[in-house]
Amino acid sequence: MTLAQRAIDNAVEVSGLHKSFGRTHALDGLNLHVGTGEVHGFLGPNGAGKSTTIRVLLGLLRADAGTVRLLGGDPWTDAVALHRRIAYVPGDVALWRNLSGGEVIDLYGRLRGGLDRARRTELTERFELDPTKKGHTYSKGNRQKVALVAAFASDADLLILDEPTAGLDPLMEEVFQRCVAEERDRGRTVLLSSHILSQVEELCDRVSIIRKGRTVESGSLADLRHLTRTSVTAVLAGPPGGLSGLPGVHGFEARGGSVRFQVDTDKLDAVLRSLTESGVRSLTCTPPTLEELFLRHYQDELGGAPAEVGAR
Amino acid sequence: MTAVAAAALAPGAGRARLFAGTGTLLRLALRRDRVLLPVWVAVIGLTVLSLPSALESVYGTAAERAGVARQMLANSSLRATYGPVFSDSLGGLVAWRIGAYAGVFAACLSLIVVVRHTRDEEESGRQEMLSAAMVGRRAPLTAALLAALVGNAALAVLIVGGLAAQGTAGALALGLGTAGVGMVFATAAAIAAQLTESARLAKGLTGGLLGAAYVLRAAGDAAENDGSSALTWASPIGWLENVRSFADERWWVLLLFVVAVAVQTCVAYGLAGRRDIGMSFLPTRPGPATGRLGTAGALAWRLQRGGVLGWGAAFLAAGLAFGAITGGATDLVGDNERTREIVERMGGQAGLTDAFLASMAGMLGMVAALYIVQAVLRQHAEETALRAEPVLAGAVGRLRWAGGHLAVAFGGAALIMLLGGLGLGIGYGGHLGPVLGACLVQLPAVWVIGGCAVLLYGVWPQAAPAAWGVAGAALLIGWLGPVLDLPGAVLELSPFTHLPKLPGEEMVWGAVEGLTAMTVALTAIGLAGLRSRDLTT
Numbered sequence: 001m002t003l004a005q006r007a008i009d010n011a012v013e014v015s016g017l018h019k020s021f022g023r024t025h026a027l028d029g030l031n032l033h034v035g036t037g038e039v040h041g042f043l044g045p046n047g048a049g050k051s052t053t054i055r056v057l058l059g060l061l062r063a064d065a066g067t068v069r070l071l072g073g074d075p076w077t078d079a080v081a082l083h084r085r086i087a088y089v090p091g092d093v094a095l096w097r098n099l100s101g102g103e104v105i106d107l108y109g110r111l112r113g114g115l116d117r118a119r120r121t122e123l124t125e126r127f128e129l130d131p132t133k134k135g136h137t138y139s140k141g142n143r144q145k146v147a148l149v150a151a152f153a154s155d156a157d158l159l160i161l162d163e164p165t166a167g168l169d170p171l172m173e174e175v176f177q178r179c180v181a182e183e184r185d186r187g188r189t190v191l192l193s194s195h196i197l198s199q200v201e202e203l204c205d206r207v208s209i210i211r212k213g214r215t216v217e218s219g220s221l222a223d224l225r226h227l228t229r230t231s232v233t234a235v236l237a238g239p240p241g242g243l244s245g246l247p248g249v250h251g252f253e254a255r256g257g258s259v260r261f262q263v264d265t266d267k268l269d270a271v272l273r274s275l276t277e278s279g280v281r282s283l284t285c286t287p288p289t290l291e292e293l294f295l296r297h298y299q300d301e302l303g304g305a306p307a308e309v310g311a312r
Numbered sequence: 313m314t315a316v317a318a319a320a321l322a323p324g325a326g327r328a329r330l331f332a333g334t335g336t337l338l339r340l341a342l343r344r345d346r347v348l349l350p351v352w353v354a355v356i357g358l359t360v361l362s363l364p365s366a367l368e369s370v371y372g373t374a375a376e377r378a379g380v381a382r383q384m385l386a387n388s389s390l391r392a393t394y395g396p397v398f399s400d401s402l403g404g405l406v407a408w409r410i411g412a413y414a415g416v417f418a419a420c421l422s423l424i425v426v427v428r429h430t431r432d433e434e435e436s437g438r439q440e441m442l443s444a445a446m447v448g449r450r451a452p453l454t455a456a457l458l459a460a461l462v463g464n465a466a467l468a469v470l471i472v473g474g475l476a477a478q479g480t481a482g483a484l485a486l487g488l489g490t491a492g493v494g495m496v497f498a499t500a501a502a503i504a505a506q507l508t509e510s511a512r513l514a515k516g517l518t519g520g521l522l523g524a525a526y527v528l529r530a531a532g533d534a535a536e537n538d539g540s541s542a543l544t545w546a547s548p549i550g551w552l553e554n555v556r557s558f559a560d561e562r563w564w565v566l567l568l569f570v571v572a573v574a575v576q577t578c579v580a581y582g583l584a585g586r587r588d589i590g591m592s593f594l595p596t597r598p599g600p601a602t603g604r605l606g607t608a609g610a611l612a613w614r615l616q617r618g619g620v621l622g623w624g625a626a627f628l629a630a631g632l633a634f635g636a637i638t639g640g641a642t643d644l645v646g647d648n649e650r651t652r653e654i655v656e657r658m659g660g661q662a663g664l665t666d667a668f669l670a671s672m673a674g675m676l677g678m679v680a681a682l683y684i685v686q687a688v689l690r691q692h693a694e695e696t697a698l699r700a701e702p703v704l705a706g707a708v709g710r711l712r713w714a715g716g717h718l719a720v721a722f723g724g725a726a727l728i729m730l731l732g733g734l735g736l737g738i739g740y741g742g743h744l745g746p747v748l749g750a751c752l753v754q755l756p757a758v759w760v761i762g763g764c765a766v767l768l769y770g771v772w773p774q775a776a777p778a779a780w781g782v783a784g785a786a787l788l789i790g791w792l793g794p795v796l797d798l799p800g801a802v803l804e805l806s807p808f809t810h811l812p813k814l815p816g817e818e819m820v821w822g823a824v825e826g827l828t829a830m831t832v833a834l835t836a837i838g839l840a841g842l843r844s845r846d847l848t849t
């Protein structure tokens with residue numbers, strides 16, 4: 001039975017992954033589960049270990065401890081067989097100075113499972129890439145396009161994209177997002193490491209947030225939102241009463257007849273009941289943005305809350 | 313607002329600002345070269361300094377020294393190898409034996425330093441960030457040339473100080489001449505760095521020029537016994553010889569270095585001023601929109617073929633030139649047993665023609681060791697530039713990827729030795745079979761050095777550049793070992809020592825087999841290391 005024939009629920013299955021470089025613990029028990037056919041956002045601040053994790057998944061680095069399964073195989077021992085089914089786009093694409101972009105796209109196509117010629121032509125046009133230019137004459141954004149065209153035109157089952165749109169203009173960013181959506185529609189799995197939260201919000205079914213080599217949050221955006229606070233602004237007919245004292249209410253501010261506060265999303269029900277008691281004239285509820293989710297997980301880094309054990 | 317703008321512009325809107333930041337860039341260059349420069353200077357300098365006592369132990373008496381001088385002058389092939397002897401004093405012999413080589417090594421150091429701080433910086437994009445700061449347009453080139461000057465000046469000081477006991481004037485002439493050769497190639501590299509967009513090509517062009525200068529000197533010395541040939545005068549290495557250190561120095565010859573350096577510096581600045589940062593004068597043509605490259609092996613060949621062909625052409629040309637001057641080898645008046653002994657230790661047992669051909673084949677082999685090191689280390693460059701990462705993320709095993717580069721390295725070494733042998737045979741006008749055999753028998757030794765490079769790269773990639781040191785040590789042992797009467801144990805450290813001296817000697821298969829087995833073992837360990845280690849990221 002080949003790897004391809006084996007039925008797999010999760011395209012990527014990482015648990016308890018450790019990786020050290022000398023005295024630096026880059027990964028400290030990381031978990032990552034990417035379901036087959038989903039677009040999975042992989043988030044974390046600089047130096048959190050995203051690229052290290054991806055390099056372990058690609059069999060470029062050897063895991064110190066933990067289990068790593070990729071498309072049902074071991075990324076270290078089955079590297080070559082797995083890579084036939086993977087397309088990878090690094091965040092900083094290095095090209096050979098004397099090879100044209102077109103040559104590099106075709107090379108990577110052949111080094112993977114193969115290349116869809118029609119799709120290659122179509123993508124080259126959509127990304128407005130001139131494939132006849134030599135490697136060193138491309139700008140950063142255009143180098144990135146070379147790698148993206150090669151990846152999207154490939155027959156890969158799993159796309160591993162490590163901050164793939166660094167250097168792309170907003171129009172090309174739009175093209176990229178449409179391409180990822182098409183990949184999902186074709187049943188491919190995408191692991192997308194990114195700092196562009198609107199991109200992740202737009203594209204990803206599920207996200208994992210890591211910090212200092214550990215997974216701190218993982219789930220669908222709806223799940224994650226549930227764990228966080230909704231912002232509420234309301235104009236009330238009467239006094240707010242005991243609203244500020246309710247469990248789950250934070251940052252309460254009253255000015256004139258209007259109130260602003262955040263509320264833990266699972267306490268929303270009780271708070272709304274209390275609001276209607278005071279008489280609501282207008283009400284705005286804003287679900288937490290991914291940015292807020294993100295900041296909540298990073299802010300102890302910024303604010304200097306207790307450091308986690310085992311981090312560098 | 314206007315006041316601020318005026319203050320910023322007023323002091324140096326003129327020419328002086330072209331050099332702004334040179335001092336800082338020079339300090340940066342010296343800081344980056346803090347290992348490279350001292351090590352090279354020390355190796356060249358100490359080699360020169362060790363020569364007087366070593367030569368004294370070989371040619372102890374004045375009569376012996378006079379004998380060797382007479383023979384060198386009488387025999388064109390020996391002159392081609394070592395240059396003419398202008399004085400039979402100990403100092404004169406030191407200048408004769410080491411002058412050209414100190415010059416060649418100083419030139420190598422200089423061209424590496426200059427390209428490293430000019431074209432390399434632009435190619436990597438670092439120059440852009442530096443030049444966005446308070447850095448004048450001429451500052452990068454100036455700093456690079458000054459860094460080379462610092463290295464060459466240190467070398468000159470070491471030589472002058474160390475050889476002063478043999479005669480102050482001679483030591484001064486040799487020291488200045490060596491530094492002069494270094495600076496001529498530093499400024500030549502500065503021009504090459506303006507012409508090409510790739511640092512690799514800039515170094516290759518300047519290295520090719522250096523090889524041509526060496527061959528010109530050799531051919532000129534084969535033709536004339538007093539360095540007066542036009543060919544010798546066309547070569548900066550020939551100028552160093554014609555300074556005649558320790559033999560009634562001709563100081564005016566040093567002016568040639570000054571003029572050449574001045575002219576080349578002006579050309580380099582002129583070119584630099586007429587181009588944009590990162591650009592060159594050779595336009596980049598568009599490439600094909602689709603490609604046929606499909607395997608890691610094909611990619612390795614595509615990346616390295618320019619280098620292989622360049623080295624091949626150089627070996628063919630050098631072989632032709634050395635073959636053409638071989639005829640004079642039989643002129644030797646054999647009245648000094650000692651010289652004959654040295655020639656034989658350099659080369660062969662039977663006829664001196666054979667000995668000469670053998671020593672030329674040996675020299676090509678030692679230079680081929682430099683080829684194989686750079687070809688093997690190409691993988692290292694690919695890995696550290698992060699270009700290996702996406703290739704290995706394709707369906708390419710590490711062994712297959714490395715295999716492509718190793719095939720080019722080991723096969724390329726065979727190809728260039730074959731071409732060198734062809735040139736040597738054709739230039740000599742006969743003996744083609746034996747001459748080809750003499751060149752190909754060098755291969756196992758070349759390959760062992762390639763194996764050392766694979767081992768270092770695979771097991772300890774941070775130390776991979778030390779493979780240059782391995783090749784350099786083999787060159788040094790091969791060149792100076794015989795004349796310095798080094799102990800056998802030291803000579804045997806070089807794989808070339810173990811080879812039969814063909815043509816002339818009996819073929820010894822044992823050594824060839826032993827070295828080949830060693831190559832296989834070193835390569836296997838290196839590849840096993842590469843397979844099991846983390847990639848540099």
